[in-house]
Amino acid sequence: MTLEENKRVVRRFSEELFGTGNLQLLDEIIAPHAVHTASTSNWEPGREGFRKHVLWIHNALPDIHLTVEDLIAEGEQVVAFWAIRGTHQGEFWGVQPTGRPVVITAVIRLQVINGQVYHCQFLPDRLGILIQLGSLGRHTEQFAQAPTT
Numbered sequence: 001m002t003l004e005e006n007k008r009v010v011r012r013f014s015e016e017l018f019g020t021g022n023l024q025l026l027d028e029i030i031a032p033h034a035v036h037t038a039s040t041s042n043w044e045p046g047r048e049g050f051r052k053h054v055l056w057i058h059n060a061l062p063d064i065h066l067t068v069e070d071l072i073a074e075g076e077q078v079v080a081f082w083a084i085r086g087t088h089q090g091e092f093w094g095v096q097p098t099g100r101p102v103v104i105t106a107v108i109r110l111q112v113i114n115g116q117v118y119h120c121q122f123l124p125d126r127l128g129i130l131i132q133l134g135s136l137g138r139h140t141e142q143f144a145q146a147p148t149t
Contacts, residue, residue, distance in 0.1 A: 003073040006112040010078040011068055013110065013117055019066035021058045023051055031116040038122040050120075061086025061102070076113055082106040088133060093126065095135045102132045 001009075013029055016022045026047045036049040043049035058064060064086040072079045084104040089097050106124040110117050130136045 001112070001115060005115070006076070006078050007071045007073050009112050009115055009117065010071060010073075010080050010108075010110055013120075014066060014068045014080055014082060014108070017050070018054055018057065019064065021054055021064075023054060026051060029116055031113070031118045034117050035119045037120070038124070053122075057084075059090040060088065060092040062089050063087050076111050076118075078110050078112055080108045080110070082108060092133070093129070095130070095133050098133050098135075100133060102129060104129055 009029055012025065017025045017029065030047045030050050033046050034050065035045055036043040036053065038053070043053050061084070064084060067083045067085075069081040069083050071081075082105065084102075084106065086102060086104075088095070088100050088102055091097070104124055105128065106122060108123070109119075109121045111119040127136070
C-alpha cells in the first residue's frame with residue numbers, strides 16, 4: 001500500500017473508530033492479533049483490546065470530539081497527532097467523574113500492513129489530563145513506574 005493509503009487507514013482508525021466509536025470497523029481495519037499498548041497500561045492483544053479501549057474512552061468522555069492534527073508516514077509506520085476534547089463523565093484512569101472539560105493531546109504510532117493496523121502504541125499526555133481533572137496528587141505513584149511495553 002502507498003503512504004497515502006496507510007494514512008487513510010489511520011485517519012479512519014482515529015476519526016471513525018476512536019472518534020465516533022464505530023466498532024463495526026474493528027474487523028476491517030484491525031488485524032486479528034494486533035498489538036495494542038498505551039504507555040503505562042496495556043490492553044489485551046487483538047480486536048478485543050481495541051474494542052475495550054474505544055468503549056472505555058467513550059464512557060469517560062461521552063461527548064468526545066477527536067481531531068487528527070497531523071499524520072506522518074514512512075513505510076508501514078504512521079504517526080498521528082490527536083487532540084481530544086470532551087467532558088469527564090466516567091471513570092478515567094482511576095479518577096471518578098468530575099464534569100470538567102478536558103483537552104487531551106496524544107501521539108499514536110501505528111504499523112499498517114495491507115490496510116490493517118498490526119501494532120499501535122498510544123502516548124497520551126496523562127500528566128496534562130490529571131492536572132485538568134484536579135487529581136495529580138492522588139495519582140503520582142502510578143506514573144512513577146516504568147512503562148511495561
